[in-house]
Amino acid sequence: MVEAEEGARLAGRCLCGAVTFTATPQGGMHACHCESCRRISGGVSLSVDCGDSLEVAGPVATYNSSEWAERQFCPSCGSGLFWRLKAGGMTMVSVQAFDDPGAxxxxxxxxxxxxxxxxxxxxxxPRLTGAEVEAMYAPQNAPSED
Known part of the structure; x- marks a missing residue:
């Protein structure tokens, strides 16, 4: 495996190509096993944090999945692309949407x-529980899971 060069701007797209993007990943891949990610992706969600570096071309639809996060997808083909903290600072991009998901x-x-x-x-x-994740990112009194 050849890992993405630190600071490199990488490209990706949805299945049909209506949505394209570039982003600068901040580290490697993370797996999320929460019920929402499993239901929306059909399996475990594999994504990489791109902070606020995401630049998108094409239409995206947004699903408000919790009080603190939202998911974005292609309205044409349905490809799940991005999970974002509403407060900003973190955008998790689907690894499989990058042109080189093995990076x-x-x-x-x-x-x-x-x-x-x-x-x-x-x-x-590292393997974190839901409570550990929510303590880091969710506002107090927000519903669990996203």
Whole structure:
């Protein structure tokens, strides 16, 4: 695996090509096992934090998935592309939407306590519970999971 060069601007798109983007990833890939991510992606969500560096061309639809975050997708083909903190500062971009999804090392797993028992990822990495994640990002008194 050849990892993305630090500070590199990478390109990607949705399945149909109506939405294209460039972004500067801040590190490697993260897996989210929360129920919302599993339901919206059809499996575990694999994404990379691109902070506020995302530049998008084409129409995106937005789904308000919680009081503190939203998800964006292509309204034409339905490709799930971005998960964003409404307060800004964090945009998680689907690894699979990048032109080279193999460019990212596997850094962490979140909502590990919501992961179904029928799969596991090998390797040693930080694994955070839902409560640990929400303590870092969710405003107080916000509903859990996103």
């Amino acid at each position: 990212f090392g596997f850094e962490s797993e979140i909502y590990i306590d919501s992961k179904p028992a029928n799969y596991d990822f090998a390797g040693d990495r």
